[in-house]
Amino acid sequence: MTSTAPSAALVVDGGYELAEGGRWVDGRYVYVDILSGRLFELPDEGDGNGPTCLARLDVPLGAVAPVHGRPGTWIAAVDTGIALLTPDGALEWLDRPEDRTPVPSRMNDGVADPAGRFWAGSMAYDVTPGAGSLYRTDPDGTVVRVLDGLTIANGPAFTADGTTMYLADTAVGTVLRCRVDPVSGDLVGGPETFARLRDGEGSPDGMTVDQEGCLWIALWGAGAVRRYHPDGRLLHTLSVPAPHPTSVCLHPDGNRLFVTTARHGVTNPTANSGSVLGIPVPTRGTAACSWQGRF
Template sequence: MTPTAAVVVEGAYELAEGGRWCDGRYVYVDILSGRLFELRDGRDGRDDPGPTRLARLDVPLGAVAPVSGRPDSWIAAAGTGIALLTPDGALEWLDRPEDRTPVPSRMNDGVADPAGRFWAGSMAYDGTPGAGSLYRADPDGTVVRVLDGLTIANGPAFNADGTTMYLADTAVGTVLRCRVDPLSGGLLGSPETFAQLRDGEGSPDGMTVDEEGCLWVALWGAGAVRRYHPDGRLLDTLAVPAPHPTSVCLLPGDTNRLFVTTARYGVTNPTAASGAVLSVPVPVGGTVACSWRGAL
């Protein structure tokens, strides 16, 4: 695939991430600065009013998902745990499990599944191998550690019926596929390797599943996005004009646009496309982000 990427937002973000389509708007974060943004009327990548900052936290903000029935409220992977982010920008913590880890750590990417649970990964600030975990926030507010022994848990993404979860361990170049019981949220068996990136191919970061069930993966360090068939076959590779793409979001409907967040972090000579939001024409659409169905 060789479409041309357009810069939608020249944000100069250090680490933009977590792009999702929610309630007719595109939302994303700048992790290290703890900021949450929305972009409205940008489905064609042009003539939009620019991003609006929705919140600024005093802790890193990895990703958010909307809360069902609570407009402008979010469940957030933030700081050392998972919290509710209220419309006035306050955090109501469900749990801060990374406070109890042996090395300084933070939460990273996260997403809600079709059953209304929220899943989020963690990582050590210094990238300590095996220090990362995957957590699940159930509708009753309980936070459960689902997997440990990861290094940089990234990009949870679910298929349409919530029975398959894809999870990246960025530091080791692996995309895992996990079978999920949609009723309990438990994993069925051990995760299996879905894709293994080799040296020079980049590291898997944020991910999403398109309307045809194929997985899109942002490749940190490679300036590319890959699309995989559910059987693991590599279908396409899309180049983007920034070395560190971090998350991917396919807009729903017939607009066939891919939004890609990128980072300036670690880039020696950044351009306008580094630390930006990019828009790329693609041949398939996505779906609206799922909500957390908490009963709090």
């Protein structure tokens, strides 16, 4: 089933180059503009003044997750590695694994899982095939490379029990499904292909799992969002008024879908390119999990 979204509302007209990583955190919508290194928050009810910029870095900021027990501190997929982003905007590095890669690379999307680990992907600046990786940051601060051979690792998304992770390789149009041991964080067996996008269907970007266990995927280049059943059936395709949607976030209470979009890479941007959109939907999401770092 496919439908347009005439009721899509412009939530933030930010003129962002590459808005991404939308998450619901403590009653507010949090997202980044990757290439400008900025982190934003938008309160649920809002005060009419638009989003607040929480941090402005001089390196690309791929995604963040809240840190348990440290209000205002985030674990971040940033520049070439994983760092803690403190309330004063400083970075406390845990590791910079992409400094050790053969081609210039950066971190991309990331998310915390229900067990309190942080997962984040990487990509080469020139999109070298197979140069991207997926990393896991454990509560003790250890950063582990979990998968390699990816090109643009994007949109890690977990089921509520933490035993299933979905991962997009945007450049090759594939969504992988991985079984995860919730105790150790290790993958159980190899990744399996959950969905494969054909030419003309767009490329899978940011993802989220709703309260019914279905997977929502932003389709870069197609101006659309898809919802899949856990058994792989395509349930719904929702058209959005911007060609490059980048991430999806479902309100935990309000039956509303937030979609970030990009101007980067758009030949003919629309008025909504580089914005945040809000669309009524008949399902809900879950709040973002925290990284359970032990200090």
